[in-house]
Amino acid sequence: xxxxxxxxxxxxxxxxxxxxxxxxxxxxxxxxxxxxxxxxxxxxxxxxxxxxxxxxxxxxxxxxxxxxxxxxxxxxxxxxxxxxxxxxxxxxxxxxxxxxxxxxxxxxxxxxxxxxxxxxxxxxxxxxxxxxxxxxxxxxxxxxxxxxxxxxxxxxxxxxxxxxxxxxxxxxxxxxxxxxxxxxxxxxxxxxxxxxxxxxxxxxxxxxxxxxxxxxxxxxxxxxxxxxxxxxxxxxxxxxxxxxxxxxxxxxxxxxxxxxxxxxxxxxxxxxxxxxxxxxxxxxxxxxxxxxxxxxxxxxxxxxxxxxxxxxxxxxxxxxxxxxxxxxxx
Amino acid sequence: xxxxxxxxxxxxxxxxxxxxxxxxxxxxxxxxxxxxxxxxxxxxxxxxxxxxxxxxxxxxxxxxxxxxxxxxxxxxxxxxxxxxxxxxxxxxxxxxxxxxxxxxxxxxxxxxxxxxxxxxxxxxxxxxxxxxxxxxxxxxxxxxxxxxxxxxxxxxxxxxxxxxxxxxxxxxxxxxxxxxxxxxxxxxxxxxxxxxxxxxxxxxxxxxxxxxxxxxxxxxxxxxxxxxxxxxxxxxxxxxxxxxxxxxxxxxxxxxxxxxxxxxxxxx
Numbered sequence: 001x002x003x004x005x006x007x008x009x010x011x012x013x014x015x016x017x018x019x020x021x022x023x024x025x026x027x028x029x030x031x032x033x034x035x036x037x038x039x040x041x042x043x044x045x046x047x048x049x050x051x052x053x054x055x056x057x058x059x060x061x062x063x064x065x066x067x068x069x070x071x072x073x074x075x076x077x078x079x080x081x082x083x084x085x086x087x088x089x090x091x092x093x094x095x096x097x098x099x100x101x102x103x104x105x106x107x108x109x110x111x112x113x114x115x116x117x118x119x120x121x122x123x124x125x126x127x128x129x130x131x132x133x134x135x136x137x138x139x140x141x142x143x144x145x146x147x148x149x150x151x152x153x154x155x156x157x158x159x160x161x162x163x164x165x166x167x168x169x170x171x172x173x174x175x176x177x178x179x180x181x182x183x184x185x186x187x188x189x190x191x192x193x194x195x196x197x198x199x200x201x202x203x204x205x206x207x208x209x210x211x212x213x214x215x216x217x218x219x220x221x222x223x224x225x226x227x228x229x230x231x232x233x234x235x236x237x238x239x240x241x242x243x244x245x246x247x248x249x250x251x252x253x254x255x256x257x258x259x260x261x262x263x264x265x266x267x268x269x270x271x272x273x274x275x276x277x278x279x280x281x282x283x284x285x286x287x288x289x290x291x292x293x294x295x296x297x298x299x300x301x302x303x304x305x306x307x308x309x310x311x312x313x314x315x316x317x318x319x320x321x322x323x324x325x326x327x328x329x330x
Numbered sequence: 331x332x333x334x335x336x337x338x339x340x341x342x343x344x345x346x347x348x349x350x351x352x353x354x355x356x357x358x359x360x361x362x363x364x365x366x367x368x369x370x371x372x373x374x375x376x377x378x379x380x381x382x383x384x385x386x387x388x389x390x391x392x393x394x395x396x397x398x399x400x401x402x403x404x405x406x407x408x409x410x411x412x413x414x415x416x417x418x419x420x421x422x423x424x425x426x427x428x429x430x431x432x433x434x435x436x437x438x439x440x441x442x443x444x445x446x447x448x449x450x451x452x453x454x455x456x457x458x459x460x461x462x463x464x465x466x467x468x469x470x471x472x473x474x475x476x477x478x479x480x481x482x483x484x485x486x487x488x489x490x491x492x493x494x495x496x497x498x499x500x501x502x503x504x505x506x507x508x509x510x511x512x513x514x515x516x517x518x519x520x521x522x523x524x525x526x527x528x529x530x531x532x533x534x535x536x537x538x539x540x541x542x543x544x545x546x547x548x549x550x551x552x553x554x555x556x557x558x559x560x561x562x563x564x565x566x567x568x569x570x571x572x573x574x575x576x577x578x579x580x581x582x583x584x585x586x587x588x589x590x591x592x593x594x595x596x597x598x
Contacts, residue, residue, distance in 0.1 A: 023423065033507050034419060041412035041478065042424050045431040048475040052446035055453050069452045128348060131341030138338075149587060154349055156528075156579045158536050160553050161572040164560050165352035168359065171564075175355055208349065237335065266439020268539050273560065283441045283539075290445060290543075300449070303442045314437045315430070 053307070060300035061087045071296045091301035107302065110280040111309065117196065117271070117281060118264035121203035125211045125260045126253065128204060133215030133252075134245075137222070148216060155209040163202050163273050170198050170274070198274035203264045210259035218252025219245075254321070258314075265310055282306060353576060360569035377570040384567065390555035394535055397466060397551060401473035402530035406523055408474065409481025409530075414511075416482070417489040418497075435479040444543030447472040451544060465549035472544045473537060477530035484529070488522035489515075521590060528586065532579075 062071040074086055099108040136147045154162060169175045170193040177189040192198050222245060230240040246253075268283035275281075282302070290299040360378075364371035381387065412432050416425070435443060451461055451468050461468050496518070500510045516523075538553035545554060559565055 034422070037411050038415045038419065038422055038424060038428070041408045041415065041432070041482075042428050044408055045412075045428070045475065045478065048447065048450065048471055049431055049435060052450035055449045056442075056446040059449055069456075128345055131338055132345040135338055135342040145591075149583070150346065151349065153580065153583060154353060156532050156583055157353070157576050158553065158556075158572070160536065160538055160556055160560070161356065161568070161575065162352065164556075164564075164568060164572070165356045167560075168564055169352060169355060205348070205352065208345075262437050263439075266441060268439075268441055269557075283439050286441045286445065287539075296449070299445060303445050306439060306442060311434065311438050311442075315434065318433070318437070 056300050056303055059297055060091055060304045061089070062297045062300075063088045063090065064295045064297050069296065070294050088297070091298050092305075094298065095301060095305060106280070107282075107285060107305075110282045110285040113279070114265050114281040114283070117199055117203070117279070118261050118267075121200045121207075121264050122211075122257050122261045124200055125204045125208055126257060129208055129211035129215060129256065130253075132208075133212045133219055136212070136216050137219035144220075148213075151212045152209050159206050160269060162206060163270055166198065166202055166205065166274060167193060170201070193274065194276035194279075196275065196279050199271050199279050202270040202274045203260075203267060206270060207260040207264060210263075211256040214255035214259065215249065215252040218249050218255075222248055258318070258321075262314055266306070356569050356572045357576065360566060360573040362566060362569075365566060377566040378574075381567050381570045381574075386550075387552075387555055387567075387571070390550045390552045393466060393549060394552035397470050397473060397541075398531045398534040400470050401477055401534040402527045404470075404474045405477035405481050405530045406527045408478045409526060410485050410519075410523065412478065412482040413485030413489055414515075417486050418494075432479050432482040435476055436483070440537070440539035441543075443472070443476060444540040447475070447540065448543040463546050464544055465546040468544040468546075469541050469549070469551060472540050473530075473534040476537070476540065477533055480529055480533065481523075481526035484522050484526045485519060488519045492518055524586065528582075 058074060059071055062074060064070060065072050072086075072088075095107055098105050102108065132151060136144055136151075139147060167174070171177070172189045172191065172193070174193070176192070177186075180186045181189065192201075226244055226248075227240055230244050231237070235243065265281075266283045267281060268287055271279045271281045271284050272287075275284075286299050286302045286306070289295050289302060359370075361373050361375065362370055363374040363376070409432075412428060415422070416429055416432070419425075447468070448464075451464055455461060455463075492515075497510050497514050500514045501507070505513065536553065537551075538557050541551045541554055542557075545551065556568060556571065559568055
């Protein structure tokens with residue numbers, strides 16, 4: 001076993017890189033068209049998607065400073081001509097220390113709260129979306145497309161403005177409260193804006209089309225004969241729904257739930273505009289760490305933790321899903 | 331079987347009301363005379379006038395339009411290539427890499443994409459002096475990266491439905507691969523490309539988070555401008571803007587839907 005040396009490591013890295021480039025060149029020589037088709041997107045995403053993630057990782061090991069840009073460099077030439085590489089683990093230590101005390105924790109609370117908020121919103125979206133999807137799937141083919149378009153149409157308008165619309169509705173003297181009070185249903189305005197409930201409503205509203213579309217795609221394929229058979233065998237419609245329709249539509253339910261849950265976890269605009277001070281979600285925390293506290297390295301460390309705790313599990317889950325059911329792709 | 335229970339109708343009506351009442355309220359209150367958005371004080375179009383006199387909002391809208399058009403065009407190009415590579419080229423060097431890199435942005439929180447893109451631009455500026463500061467260019471680049479993933483998914487699923495024998499037949503008849511692409515594949519996947527372009531355009535036009543990270547001090551996009559207004563409370567001007575966007579989007583979607591619908595019988 002050779003002793004570890006940086007020189008050897010770099011040598012290996014470069015050798016492999018050149019070997020890889022070399023084989024690429026040979027491939028390009030043989031099939032130019034192919035190389036463009038593969039190489040162009042690979043190059044773009046490598047430069048503007050993968051490289052940023054590596055830089056993110058790098059800067060999560062830096063220290064915040066008052067320089068421009070506001071972080072220290074990992075590599076530096078000291079005044080005594082000593083080349084030094086410094087990994088600062090303080091950012092990760094901060095995150096871990098924060099999590100060890102649940103009472104005062106900020107980042108862990110935000111993380112758990114993000115998952116909770118996304119889960120509740122997904123469930124609500126399912127409750128609102130399923131009847132719509134079921135109704136669309138059962139309607140005559142002539143009506144199906146217009147009804148579906150009506151669900152999708154709001155998605156094409158600005159999500160920021162759609163969130164904004166809810167401020168006017170949920171406010172203390174907003175539309176909802178004014179209506180309820182005029183009807184005499186409540187005496188005092190309900191406090192909904194700036195609470196978690198407003199965040200749930202906002203998320204369900206923003207992502208409802210993502211729930212409905214996969215459900216419709218699934219429910220349309222359901223054979224009505226199955227329900228007829230159930231009815232012939234004496235099954236009541238409600239029981240038939242729970243014992244036949246719902247189990248068969250599970251792939252659609254899972255696909256729709258994933259499409260709502262994933263973006264909801266990292267959501268920033270909705271909790272910021274509709275939520276209260278304790279509707280902390282991880283996207284919001286990262287945002288304020290970056291823009292308000294200008295602590296770029298800590299923000300990077302949060303992002304790396306997010307990558308490990310949310311993005312990687314999701315990708316693995318999707319991979320397993322697509323393996324198990326090759327036909328259920330989004 | 332064809333009986334439709336009353337409960338289902340009610341639930342559906344509730345769902346559609348939930349979807350459209352907020353939009354309706356935006357539109358109604360854009361014609362409100364009063365500055366107080368929730369108090370009705372009579373019909374007026376004065377906020378539309380104010381909107382068209384608001385220079386910074388108009389500039390931001392122009393920026394957004396330029397960014398969205400460019401980003402959509404670039405991402406459709408890249409996404410088509412990526413979709414083609416993933417569904418037609420079989421196994422090749424870097425396939426796994428490409429497939430991960432096209433699907434990862436879809437599940438990644440926008441704050442992460444924004445932050446990492448910004449760090450790249452800052453590092454690149456330190457290293458090679460480009461991009462010099464941040465602005466329209468950097469926003470466009472970040473949007474292309476995001477939208478390419480969506481376009482790739484759309485193109486890929488369209489190509490998966492498409493019978494490969496059509497392309498094979500053209501190849502057997504002696505057409506070169508590029509000719510096959512332009513004469514056979516492209517016309518068939520054209521609806522998917524239009525859908526992809528529109529989706530990319532919308533995503534770019536709608537994006538607040540990524541743009542906030544990678545924008546410069548004197549280049550704001552429409553969502554950034556709107557967000558800074560909305561944070562301070564309700565303004566009828568924003569309602570007027572929302573109404574215009576809703577009318578525009580509805581018109582475009584209806585038009586595209588109509589064209590696609592009309593061209594359907596003639597398509598095989």
